[in-house]
Amino acid sequence: MLGLPDHVGSCLFDLDGVLTNTATVHAAAWKEMFDEFLENWASRSGDPFVPFDLDHDYGEHVDGRPRVDGVRAFLDSRHIRLPEGTADDPPSALTIHALANRKNYLVQQRIQADGVEVYPGSVAYLQEVVARGIPRAVVSASANCRAVLRAVDLERFMDAIIDGTVAEHDHLAGKPAPDTFLAGARALGVTPERAAVFEDALAGVEAGRAGGFGFVVGVDRVGSGHAEALRAYGADVVVRDLSELREAAARGRGQA
Template structure:
C-alpha cells in the first residue's frame, strides 16, 4: 500500500447534514417543496448538479428549468452550504481519523482526497487538515462522477501512485463502485450489506486503523 485515497464527507468529517439542510432550504424557497428526511440518501455521493436534478425530478419540475437556471440554483444552494461549513473546526473530524492519517503518513503512505465536493480544500482548511493531505483531486477536471472511477484515478495520479497500489476509502455505494472500477482496494464505513462490494466494511470510523488498511491490502494482493 503506497497511497490511501479518501472520500471526504462521511469519511473524514460529516457535512452531509449541512448539504441536506441547504438543499431543503433551496427546495422550499424556490419550488415550495418539502424534502422528506429519507430523500437525503438519494443525494449521497453525487455531484451538485445531479443532486439538484434529483430534487427537480422528485417535484416533477425537471423540464421547467434551463441548464443555466439549474446552474444558478445549484450555486445558490452552495452559498447556503458554504455559510454552514464555515463554522467547521478540528472538533468536527470523525473519530479515529486523525490517528489514522498520522499513522498512514508515519508509514510512508501518501494521502489524497477524492471527493465530489468542490469545497473539499475549504473544508480541509477548516478542519486543520489541509497540510496533512498530499493532494486533493479536482472534481471539475474529471470527465465523470462516481460511480465512474475518474476522481479516484485522479487522486492516485496526483500523488504519483499506481491505482493498484492504493486503498480507497468510502461510505457510499457509488463511491465503493468507483474505487473498485479504479482497480483499488476498497475499505468502507457503514452498512455491511449495503456496501458489500467493498473489500472490508467497518461500522464506524473508530474502527479504521493503519493495521486494518495494511492487512486488507495485503490480503487482496496475495
C-alpha cells in the same frame, strides 16, 4: 496497524462523512434548498408537496455527487424538468445551476456559523498513514474541499487534492464514475489496484468499485440499513469509524 491488505500501498479519502462531519451539514443544506423549491413547485403545478427525504433521497440521488449532478438526479426522480442554466445563475433563479448554487450558499452559511467537526478516529488513522509514509489524497466532489481542509488543519497531511474545482477544470466525470478517484491515483503515482478508497456515499463506493481499486472501505455514519447498501454497491468492508480498522488490525485480523 491500518487494517489494509498487503497489496494496498496508498489511500484515497473522501472528505465529507469520512474525515469531517460536514456530511450532515450538506444533507441539511440539500433538504432546506429542495424543500423550499418543492413547496414553490407544488404551488405552481398543483402537484402535492412531497418533502426531500433524508433517509432515501439524500443517499440515493445526491450524496457524493457533484452539486449539479445531484440536482439533476433528484429532479429526474421526481419527473421535474428545469432549464439547465449556467454556473453564473443567481441562487434565486429557476434552473438546475441556480438550485446547485443555492445549496452551496446554504452550506457556506452553515459552515461559517457552526464551524467544521472532524472525526477523531479518522484523524488518528490519517496521522498513522502519514507516519508510515503511505501516499494519500483527498478525493471530494465539493468545491469547498480545500477551505474545509484548511479550517481543520488537515491540508498539510495530503499529497494531492482532487476536488470539485479540479474535476471541473479537468472535465472529470463525478462519482459514481471513477474518474476523480483515478485522477487521485495518478496524482499519487500509483495504479488503482494499489490504492484503497475510503467512502461513506453510495456513489463513491460505486466509483471505487468501478475504477478497479484494490480495496474499498465503506464508512457507515448513518445506520438504518446503510451498511448493507454500501456492501451492495461494492464495499469490501464496512466500518462505523476508521478507528475500527486499526482495532481489527491490532487484534490480528488486519494485514498491514
